[in-house]
Amino acid sequence: MLDLAARVPVPPEPETPRAVLDVARSLTGRPWRERLESRTVLVAQAIAQAHGLPDTLARVLAGREVTLEAAPGFLAPKLRDLMPDPSALLDMDAAAERLSRAVVRGERVAIFGDYDVDGACSAALLAGFLERVGVTTRIHIPDRITEGYGPNVEAIRTLAAEGATLLVAVDCGTASHEPFAEAARLGLDVVVLDHHQAPETLPAVAALVNPNRQDDLSGLGHLCAAGVVFLTLVALARVLRAAPGVAQPLPNLLDDLDLVALATIADVVPLTGLNRAFVRQGLVVMRGRGRPGLAALFDAAGLTAAPEAWHLGYLIGPRINAGGRIGDASLGARLLGCADPLAAARMAEALDRLNRERQAIEAAALEEATAQAERLLGDAPDAPVLLAAGPDWHPGIVGLVAARLKERFRRPAFAFAAATPEGLATGSGRSVPGADIGRAVRAAVEAGLAVKGGGHAMAAGATVPADGLSAFAAFVAERLADPVAQALAADALLVDARLTAGGATPELFAALQDAGPFGSGCPEPVFAFAAHRVARAMIVGSGHVKATFTAGDGRSLDAIAFRCAEEPLGRALLEAQGRPLHLAAALTKNAWGGRERIEARILDVADPAG
Numbered sequence: 001m002l003d004l005a006a007r008v009p010v011p012p013e014p015e016t017p018r019a020v021l022d023v024a025r026s027l028t029g030r031p032w033r034e035r036l037e038s039r040t041v042l043v044a045q046a047i048a049q050a051h052g053l054p055d056t057l058a059r060v061l062a063g064r065e066v067t068l069e070a071a072p073g074f075l076a077p078k079l080r081d082l083m084p085d086p087s088a089l090l091d092m093d094a095a096a097e098r099l100s101r102a103v104v105r106g107e108r109v110a111i112f113g114d115y116d117v118d119g120a121c122s123a124a125l126l127a128g129f130l131e132r133v134g135v136t137t138r139i140h141i142p143d144r145i146t147e148g149y150g151p152n153v154e155a156i157r158t159l160a161a162e163g164a165t166l167l168v169a170v171d172c173g174t175a176s177h178e179p180f181a182e183a184a185r186l187g188l189d190v191v192v193l194d195h196h197q198a199p200e201t202l203p204a205v206a207a208l209v210n211p212n213r214q215d216d217l218s219g220l221g222h223l224c225a226a227g228v229v230f231l232t233l234v235a236l237a238r239v240l241r242a243a244p245g246v247a248q249p250l251p252n253l254l255d256d257l258d259l260v261a262l263a264t265i266a267d268v269v270p271l272t273g274l275n276r277a278f279v280r281q282g283l284v285v286m287r288g289r290g291r292p293g294l295a296a297l298f299d300a301a302g303l304t305a306a307p308e309a310w311h312l313g314y315l316i317g318p319r320i321n322a323g324g325r326i327g328d329a330s331l332g333a334r335l336l337g338c339a340d341p342l343a344a345a346r347m348a349e350a351l352d353r354l355n356r357e358r359q360a361i362e363a364a365a366l367e368e369a370t371a372q373a374e375r376l377l378g379d380a381p382d383a384p385v386l387l388a389a390g391p392d393w394h395p396g397i398v399g400l401v402a403a404r405l406k407e408r409f410r411r412p413a414f415a416f417a418a419a420t421p422e423g424l425a426t427g428s429g430r431s432v433p434g435a436d437i438g439r440a441v442r443a444a445v446e447a448g449l450a451v452k453g454g455g456h457a458m459a460a461g462a463t464v465p466a467d468g469l470s471a472f473a474a475f476v477a478e479r480l481a482d483p484v485a486q487a488l489a490a491d492a493l494l495v496d497a498r499l500t501a502g503g504a505t506p507e508l509f510a511a512l513q514d515a516g517p518f519g520s521g522c523p524e525p526v527f528a529f530a531a532h533r534v535a536r537a538m539i540v541g542s543g544h545v546k547a548t549f550t551a552g553d554g555r556s557l558d559a560i561a562f563r564c565a566e567e568p569l570g571r572a573l574l575e576a577q578g579r580p581l582h583l584a585a586a587l588t589k590n591a592w593g594g595r596e597r598i599e600a601r602i603l604d605v606a607d608p609a610g
Contacts, residue, residue, distance in 0.1 A: 043067070047071050102165075114225070115323075115329040119172065125256055226267075268313075358400075365397055365398075385411065385414070388415050389427070390418070394417060399461075425464050431460075500530075534547055535548040535549065540560075547602070558590075583602065
């Protein structure tokens with residue numbers, strides 16, 4: 001009798017990642033592991049040999065699952081090769097047709113956006129195109145405190161009274177049943193351009209374009225809202241080219257990729273495929289400083305070098321968000337659409353001031369939240385989810401506080417602000433890979449433990465009865481316990497390659513940029529430096545620690561660890577002067593004072609003695 005079982009291949013056992021520099025527990029409590037397995041080491045070698053690339057760059061590519069055949073296209077992504085047919089998105093043709101009617105008829109279009117960077121970019125992107133083809137637009141960004149997230153009945157009534165006949169919701173609206181029912185009663189057609197996770201039952205609208213609606217099969221769920229808006233404008237332009245009475249040529253949409261790039265980075269969507277191409281091309285557009293609003297923000301942030309992806313996430317995005325967090329929610333969208341350099345400069349200065357105020361408010365709340373988290377973990381070290389709440393916290397900074405807690409304690413975290421007069425607490429959560437916090441929050445809404453809420457796998461918002469926070473936390477913790485346990489068990493710092501101070505050259509840095517931009521879905525390369533002596537260390541700026549590391553051959557490398565002076569990492573650096581440390585770091589370029597030099601951004605350290 002034929003033994004069929006003998007012919008069935010047995011899958012290989014998962015390979016245990018190899019330790020780097022024998023670091024089993026670093027200062028931050030993590031092991032250091034090789035990013036590459038034995039199989040991907042061979043892929044890296046093949047990429048280097050076949051394409052004549054530096055070994056380190058080839059390792060970085062293989063570590064991001066780039067194949068031998070795909071390497072050239074990955075290093076030079078072309079938007080035209082990666083652009084899908086917009087019609088692949090459900091309801092896209094209906095959305096483009098309704099927008100084209102608004103253009104041809106000269107209708108007044110109201111745009112309802114979210115108060116974050118993606119919402120501001122989406123609103124400015126859509127309004128800018130429509131204005132250039134002759135449509136009068138009105139952007140409304142809701143106030144975070146008085147209106148909350150998403151479309152609301154009162155705002156829709158105001159927009160209708162102003163004469164709008166078409167309402168376009170960007171980066172919101174997928175679950176806005178009641179507000180859109182009111183819009184229909186008032187005679188407004190509604191088009192939704194969104195990307196948030198969607199419920200099964202959708203509001204009745206003219207078109208709802210969202211790659212994350214449950215019946216959409218486009219495979220484009222990784223796009224941010226601005227990416228969805230961009231594809232919608234591509235579809236709209238296709239219709240308008242054949243429409244009677246529309247002036248030609250139409251605006252060049254490629255000039256607007258700066259907004260798509262900014263939103264893609266700030267909304268922390270995966271930097272893969274089309275998103276990588278959006279950001280790569282958008283950065284090129286951005287470096288031309290053709291958009292007065294962005295140019296003014298660069299100046300306000302003191303950015304003199306050519307903008308890179310990390311600048312958008314750490315310098316530009318927070319300033320735009322500051323308006324929505326603690327000031328004028330529409331300021332960011334207005335700035336991004338502003339054509340007057342002087343007015344743009346004034347708005348950018350206002351956002352910069354608000355950002356400084358936001359930093360102070362955040363620091364005070366974070367201190368309280370950290371103490372709460374430490375008390376919780378002292379009682380329950382394996383708690384899968386952290387929840388902190390403060391009666392005096394500003395609702396605009398709870399997302400930032402949750403993100404800081406998640407970063408420090410490496411598990412999902414929520415932060416909730418003061419209760420409203422109705423007894424409701426507004427909060428935000430951030431998660432770790434593998435623990436879908438948006439799904440957990442939606443389940444809490446369905447279970448009656450949250451009044452409203454939703455979001456993405458990695459970030460969510462919720463409104464919860466103030467006296468029900470404990471029940472909400474227990475529910476979410478139970479939902480996420482298994483995936484969080486798996487994430488904590490697998491938590492390790494993955495290292496791409498080993499370097500010495502002398503190997504951190506401008507040439508290597510330039511080669512690595514071809515593998516970028518780096519971020520969610522395409523992690524920044526991490527390098528291990530073995531037993532480099534801490535020549536000096538000092539506190540600089542707002543709690544950063546700057547250090548100089550010296551290798552055994554005498555070559556040195558400047559490095560910085562951000563926001564850690566009062567943390568174990570910062571204290572270890574300050575106390576280690578004159579002694580060697582293993583260093584895990586990413587490479588950055590410092591262009592201060594007109595001189596460019598390569599530095600390290602410190603992620604972790606370990607004692608060579610074990």
